Amino acid sequence: MTETARPRRRLLVISVDAMSVVDVPFARTLPHFARILEGSWGSAEAIYPSVTYPNHTSQTTGRTADGHGIYANEKVTPGERIPDWFWDARDIACPTLFDLAKEQGLSTAAVGWPATGWSPSLDIAVPEIWDRAGLEPTLAVLREAATPRGREYVDRHAQEIGWDRKHRFGRFNTAVAADILRTDAPDVLFLHLVDVDSARHATGRFTAEVKEAFERVDGWLGELLAALEDAGTAAETDIAIVSDHGHVEVGRVLRANALLARQGFVRLDADGEVSSWDAWVHGCGLTGQLHLHPEADETTREKVLALVEDWVADPEVPVQAFHPLTDMHEDYGWSGPFLGILEGVSGTAFQNLWDGRWLIDRFDAEYEFLLSQHGHLPEQDIQAVFAMTGPSIETGRRITRCTVTDEAVTFAHLLGLEIPDADGRVVEEILRPAPVLQEAVPQEA
Numbered sequence: 001m002t003e004t005a006r007p008r009r010r011l012l013v014i015s016v017d018a019m020s021v022v023d024v025p026f027a028r029t030l031p032h033f034a035r036i037l038e039g040s041w042g043s044a045e046a047i048y049p050s051v052t053y054p055n056h057t058s059q060t061t062g063r064t065a066d067g068h069g070i071y072a073n074e075k076v077t078p079g080e081r082i083p084d085w086f087w088d089a090r091d092i093a094c095p096t097l098f099d100l101a102k103e104q105g106l107s108t109a110a111v112g113w114p115a116t117g118w119s120p121s122l123d124i125a126v127p128e129i130w131d132r133a134g135l136e137p138t139l140a141v142l143r144e145a146a147t148p149r150g151r152e153y154v155d156r157h158a159q160e161i162g163w164d165r166k167h168r169f170g171r172f173n174t175a176v177a178a179d180i181l182r183t184d185a186p187d188v189l190f191l192h193l194v195d196v197d198s199a200r201h202a203t204g205r206f207t208a209e210v211k212e213a214f215e216r217v218d219g220w221l222g223e224l225l226a227a228l229e230d231a232g233t234a235a236e237t238d239i240a241i242v243s244d245h246g247h248v249e250v251g252r253v254l255r256a257n258a259l260l261a262r263q264g265f266v267r268l269d270a271d272g273e274v275s276s277w278d279a280w281v282h283g284c285g286l287t288g289q290l291h292l293h294p295e296a297d298e299t300t301r302e303k304v305l306a307l308v309e310d311w312v313a314d315p316e317v318p319v320q321a322f323h324p325l326t327d328m329h330e331d332y333g334w335s336g337p338f339l340g341i342l343e344g345v346s347g348t349a350f351q352n353l354w355d356g357r358w359l360i361d362r363f364d365a366e367y368e369f370l371l372s373q374h375g376h377l378p379e380q381d382i383q384a385v386f387a388m389t390g391p392s393i394e395t396g397r398r399i400t401r402c403t404v405t406d407e408a409v410t411f412a413h414l415l416g417l418e419i420p421d422a423d424g425r426v427v428e429e430i431l432r433p434a435p436v437l438q439e440a441v442p443q444e445a
Contacts, residue, residue: 009392009414010237012181013059013190014224015113016217017052018197018374019243020382027214032221036241039389040430042399044407046245046378048332048341049284053086055244055384055404056114056192060096062408062422064333069093070115071336076282076291078266079274083352087129087145089119097408098122100417101188109180112173112192117145124184126150126176128169128192135163153179170195174220181227188415191224193217200247201370238390238414242407245374246382248286251347252361253369254318256281256288256311257354263307265300272355279304281342283350285375288342290322301339308342318345318359332378333423349373386427394430402427 019027021043027033046055047064049072057063057070065071069092074083089096092115098108102121109124110116117127125147131137139158143151153176160175162168170193177191199213228234260266260279269275278296281288290308292301311317323331324340334341344350349370360367386399386407392414405424412419413426 007391008236009390009416010186010233011188011240011411011415012224012228012237013188013240013242013411014221015056015059015190015192015242015244016196016385017192017194017244018200018247019214019241019385020246021385022246022382023196023214024385026211027218030215030218032218032225033214033241035225036221036239036389037387039239039387039393039395040397040399041241041385041387043383043401044242044386044399045383045401045403047404048328048334048378049287049289050245050374050376050378051285052194052197052244053114057086057092057096058404058423059242059244059408059411060098060113060190061092061094062405062412062419062424063094064405064423066329066333066335067094067421067423071334071338072282072284072289074282076280076289076337078277078280078291081353082132085129086115087117087127089116089122089125089127091115095420096121097188097412097415097417097419100412100419101415104415104417106187106415107184109177109184109186109189110191111177111180111189112169112194113190114192119147122147122150123186124149124153124180126153126173130167132166135161135167138163138167149184170216170220174223178223178227181224181233182231185231185233193220197247200372204371205247205249236391238388238392240407240411241385241387242404243384243386244404245384247372247374248376248381249347250349250362250370250373252318252359253349253351253367254288254344255351255353255356255358255360256283256319256342257352258356258358259311259317260307261354262358265304265307266354268354274354281350281352282338283352285373286344286347286349287375287377288319288344288350289336290339290342291337292339305339311342318348319343320345343377350375388430392432394432397430399427399430 053073061068077083099121112128119125160172195213199209203209265279266277280291311319321343328334409424410427
């Protein structure tokens with residue numbers, strides 16, 4: 001039997017945050033999106049919650065939130081106006097593709113990818129992390145959370161971070177990723193671009209600003225493709241575009257903790273800050289995660305659940321359902337330190353705050369919040385996109401439906417890795433047949 005050498009494969013994964021299948025027709029009119037969409041593409045269902053950090057962690061672990069432990073973007077911290085995010089890779093409760101790749105001697109990089117700060121396994125990590133205090137504090141924490149090689153790239157491209165009222169990382173992330181592709185040529189690179197998501201939050205789902213964001217991202221894709229050509233690795237690189245969720249237009253903001261405060265389950269001090277609490281609703285976009293104090297007794301638990309039942313029954317409170325944790329685990333593979341999930345009436349965004357009005361409608365003069373949001377149950381509304389092209393990928397193939405966990409399992413397969421206890425499958429329908437081993441024919445004397 002003659003052995004056919006396995007061709008070398010590299011992997012470049014680009015997350016275009018909040019890109020959905022509805023965006024594909026326009027994206028195909030843009031030159032660099034079009035190149036990638038010539039391969040295989042289709043819809044990918046998110047895990048719950050349909051927010052950035054849990055789904056991007058699923059894309060690197062092949063697990064739902066029950067397996068990887070990233071239950072939301074932010075950590076539940078009752079009484080904190082600005083909770084900490086899941087920046088730290090060490091919060092992930094299962095192996096990542098980066099861990100598995102390291103074990104097999106593959107070189108890895110991640111730029112702007114959620115939950116990659118302080119990574120124990122990435123060769124080059126320039127994680128997504130910021131400090132609301134401004135650019136200089138952001139640079140300080142970014143350098144702290146990066147790997148040593150990542151810090152070199154931070155310093156080299158720091159001037160490309162934009163800052164107005166908040167961070168703007170798209171230009172920076174692209175420049176860093178292109179530089180890494182040319183200079184280090186890693187086997188695996190994951191990159192996160194948030195411009196489309198930011199435009200949708202600020203202006204709505206389908207606006208001129210969203211169109212401009214897609215055009216901007218297309219230019220950045222061109223820079224990445226050029227970097228692969230310059231490095232001489234384009235022919236051996238499989239390229240993926242992934243996303244994490246769609247968007248829903250917001251009609252109102254609900255501060256469920258203000259309702260809990262009215263009933264005495266959240267207690268405030270003389271300055272209006274939280275002094276103690278029995279129950280808390282952790283805002284997660286279009287759902288709220290109901291948290292009970294660890295020392296609360298059964299009577300308190302029953303009272304909180306009875307109050308939630310009243311909310312669901314009250315037409316003035318825009319909560320249409322409560323899903324207990326057991327149901328969420330069975331239906332969505334979700335777990336966390338919660339009693340369950342509050343599902344808002346369509347277009348209802350949950351906030352963590354406990355003061356001010358408990359319900360603010362979109363047309364109220366004081367409404368100054370996001371215009372579209374996500375965090376809904378995965379099957380609802382438009383789905384995220386998954387597209388691939390490269391030497392391992394079929395051309396012109398349409399994926400009917402997969403999940404974000406399937407994406408990770410497929411990435412692992414392409415790299416010759418195997419994810420333990422994966423919650424997904426290899427998306428076989430997009431893969432070209434593997435090389436066939438041929439048996440040697442004996443020569444006659």
